[in-house]
Amino acid sequence: MNMKTIRIVAAAAIFVTAQCSRAAEPPVIRPGEVWPDDRGQHVQAHGGGILQLGGAYYWFGEDRSATNARIARCVACYSSTNLAQWTFRHQVVRLTDPENLGRGWVLERPKVFYNTHAKKFVMYAHIDGRGGYKFARVAVFTCDTVDGDYVYLKSFRPLGHESRDIGQFVDDDGTAYLIFEDRPFGFRIAKLSDDYLTVEKEICLIPEHMEGGALVHYQGLYYIVGSALTGWNPNPNKYATAKSIAGPWSEFKDLAPPDKNTYGAQSTMLWKVTGAKTTTVIFMGDIWKPEAQWDSRYLWIPLQIGDGKLWLPEPKPWTLDLKTGEVGFPKSQ
Numbered sequence: 001m002n003m004k005t006i007r008i009v010a011a012a013a014i015f016v017t018a019q020c021s022r023a024a025e026p027p028v029i030r031p032g033e034v035w036p037d038d039r040g041q042h043v044q045a046h047g048g049g050i051l052q053l054g055g056a057y058y059w060f061g062e063d064r065s066a067t068n069a070r071i072a073r074c075v076a077c078y079s080s081t082n083l084a085q086w087t088f089r090h091q092v093v094r095l096t097d098p099e100n101l102g103r104g105w106v107l108e109r110p111k112v113f114y115n116t117h118a119k120k121f122v123m124y125a126h127i128d129g130r131g132g133y134k135f136a137r138v139a140v141f142t143c144d145t146v147d148g149d150y151v152y153l154k155s156f157r158p159l160g161h162e163s164r165d166i167g168q169f170v171d172d173d174g175t176a177y178l179i180f181e182d183r184p185f186g187f188r189i190a191k192l193s194d195d196y197l198t199v200e201k202e203i204c205l206i207p208e209h210m211e212g213g214a215l216v217h218y219q220g221l222y223y224i225v226g227s228a229l230t231g232w233n234p235n236p237n238k239y240a241t242a243k244s245i246a247g248p249w250s251e252f253k254d255l256a257p258p259d260k261n262t263y264g265a266q267s268t269m270l271w272k273v274t275g276a277k278t279t280t281v282i283f284m285g286d287i288w289k290p291e292a293q294w295d296s297r298y299l300w301i302p303l304q305i306g307d308g309k310l311w312l313p314e315p316k317p318w319t320l321d322l323k324t325g326e327v328g329f330p331k332s333q
């Protein structure tokens with residue numbers, strides 16, 4: 001080989017190495033930006049929740065596509081193996097006013113639990129009528145497969161209480177809970193029945209008027225996050241902690257500088273990723289666009305959490321290594 005050939009071979013080797021190492025880097029999550037699915041369409045999973053089945057993640061949420069039939073309320077399901085790249089699976093709910101609530105009825109914040117005994121997928125959502133949200137019930141759907149057509153079963157007020165925003169929490173021991181906003185009283189945390197088809201037992205009432213409830217169990221402490229009641233407008237979300245899910249709960253504290261209004265987002269879920277090296281907790285929130293709902297964005301940010309403190313850092317693009325649990329911040333953003 002002459003010098004020129006050696007130089008070309010060396011350059012090619014560097015190029016290939018760069019390509020390979022780039023390919024190995026985890027995909028980037030960009031808080032607040034359009035989040036394209038495998039079809040290049042912005043993910044429609046607003047007010048959503050995550051279900052993990054082995055190495056697969058499923059993201060369910062309100063599908064507010066402008067192309068949906070006006071009278072229908074829809075829930076979409078996406079899957080992923082890395083929490084960053086999402087494949088559209090199916091519009092798992094496409095429902096027309098099952099409780100005769102009239103024009104403008106709502107189906108919000110769907111959350112799916114998997115019942116291992118019955119081998120059934122059970123979805124909870126907030127169902128209501130327009131104007132005052134007076135119906136204040138949960139809707140329950142079931143399905144035999146994770147991304148099939150969910151069948152509407154019933155609606156009810158959990159334990160007889162008003163229920164608007166709902167949140168989902170599955171503890172490390174597998175117990176499934178619903179968090180619901182009971183307007184006259186506050187946040188309620190309740191255990192689902194064995195078949196998940198009803199809400200069986202109240203575990204705690206947190207007498208704070210908050211919504212968008214989300215819970216995580218991290219290093220022996222429970223952290224609950226919620227937002228103030230300001231509709232689509234963002235507000236400073238807050239958090240509290242407790243040693244037991246039944247409380248007593250600490251006072252609520254800011255999770256970001258209050259003037260930032262949670263960077264424009266409202267909480268929907270906290271998700272814990274336990275890796276081989278570390279555990280990362282992700283804040284999942286919605287940046288609502290009431291006049292262009294389909295374009296509402298997602299604010300997913302890894303939290304600073306531990307010793308009773310929780311902090312939402314300023315949004316910037318990040319990566320997650322699911323194997324190690326580690327978060328990275330790409331240089332070229």
Ligand code: GAL
Nearest residue numbers: 047108165211212230231232
């Ligand atoms: C928010 C709630 C959303 C939606 C909205 C309607 O407070 O979290 O899910 O119900 O109000 O104004």
